[in-house]
Amino acid sequence: MDRAPATAPVESPSGTSPAPAAPEPPPLRPRHPLTAWAAGLLLVVPGLLVGCRVLDEDGPTPVPQLLSLLPWSAVPAALGVLLAAVARRRALVLTAVVVLTATAWASLPHQPQLVTSYGLPLAQVRVLASNVEFGQGTAALTETIRRERPQLVFVSECDRACGRALSAAFASELPHRASVDADGSVGSVLLSAYPLRDEGVIPAAMGMPGATAVIAGVPVRLQLAHPLPPVPGQVDSWRRELGRIEAAAARDRSGPLLLAGDFNASQDHAAFRSVLEAGHLQDAARLADASRTPTWPMEGPLPPFVQIDHVLVSEDFTVRAIRFLDVAGSDHRAVLTDLDLRGGR
Template identity: 30%
Template structure:
């Protein structure tokens, strides 16, 4: 007859307790399918995946079959949910036009606007898509990349959104007229390889009272702007792996190309763990490469993407 050592029993209790907590956290995130506020839990899906892998390995080592089965099922659910937004398109044509795009939330309380300016001027982007430029960034945005063209989301001295472009661009009026408007800036860009439409967005968190209405406004503009080719980029406040982001992708018919890139928080002495900044594109575009860019003094990291547009598809 064999007896379980006290140490093994303690380890088993600890593993089961942590596994129960992890599974409960995953279940809360699954509730985001129906209740937007619960979708917040999916912000931590990446570290939860790692934890579930460790727990499964320990359960197998201790021959704890019930915990191993439950952990394996939870790991499968988490892995499938995590893998969904990771699928990106990649350019396969050589006879195409390239575009370097940077999206950056500048942060209203950015204490280093001059650092932000130097950062933006050293990225080599063709298009810079900025959010929260009505905060401290307003001191430098007008002087950033002085040879570039720019449009803003309002006619006042400072605006919440700004697009800066190497090529000429024209601001396009939004269709929505009644009630509060979504924070978005639409422009047509006249690039050497042809025109395309760009939408800069700063959406509310999905559990806010007006979130669904403002999201619907953005979707209406996307539907209206699918010709010419379209890019939608900015601070979505929809977390990678969340059900709210998946619903947006399905409704818009666009593809997220940045993959899993945590961008928030960037102002704390901890790694960013939440991906809420995204780049969505229509079918004419493909991603050559995307990267996380740091150094803007913001509470967000930026995302830089190199895109490719096939001239044959656009007719240019």
């Protein structure tokens, strides 16, 4: 069989051989649209919370409830960054990184002002704030008071039986009291080793008694805080009652002030930060570098994740130590704070 003659290469008009054809580009990888959607959804809540933090607003339900989880929202934000990178969407990756960075910034402990206390210490004061959950933690709180020996005790949700039990148990050590005597969560008691005067109550659904104690010759205003929680349907009431606490803090800021209790709000809530700013107050936990120590919930399927129990102090005090104590029968940790009351410059 005859072989077909080899085909000669075709020359270009100039007489040179043509350049070889460029190789075809490799096929593009798929961009995973479902992964991109998942990344975007993970960023919605962190972005919303950071936006409210920047705007200094608590917003409507469910924002106040979700703000209690603001530091934990860094977890979905970080997953959003990872999924955005897998999806190979540059704009989405950039957005996710911005949201994660802003979440980390918003989670830093709130420091409204740098406070420096002057003067020599006039007295050492130990303060205990505890929510005993409808009186169920009364027995455990009694043991805690005996062991820790505070001079001031702020007790929320202390019903009539709780109030009688504490007053009888500490008639000698804490003989002075201001209270709202009521059942269930409405009752509250403020016990003091120092004489009290000018007793009053902030109007609220739950008891918030206050008084002035004379400590080392200095009048110190004491106020128990226990506004309604920001559950759906009563966010406006929660905001209104925190506003009344803010007004009381602003009114009493001319002298030493101790404001303690279950605020049902964390440093991530604008309404709580307004209380600090109005009274020129600091959270004792922040001054002791413990402002993210959770105090609630101590019961139920979830571990404690938010600090809503606080001891707030004016610049007349320095914080020597703070501890968070479990109280059997209560869904809150108690806050035990050692303070120095200081004189003038």
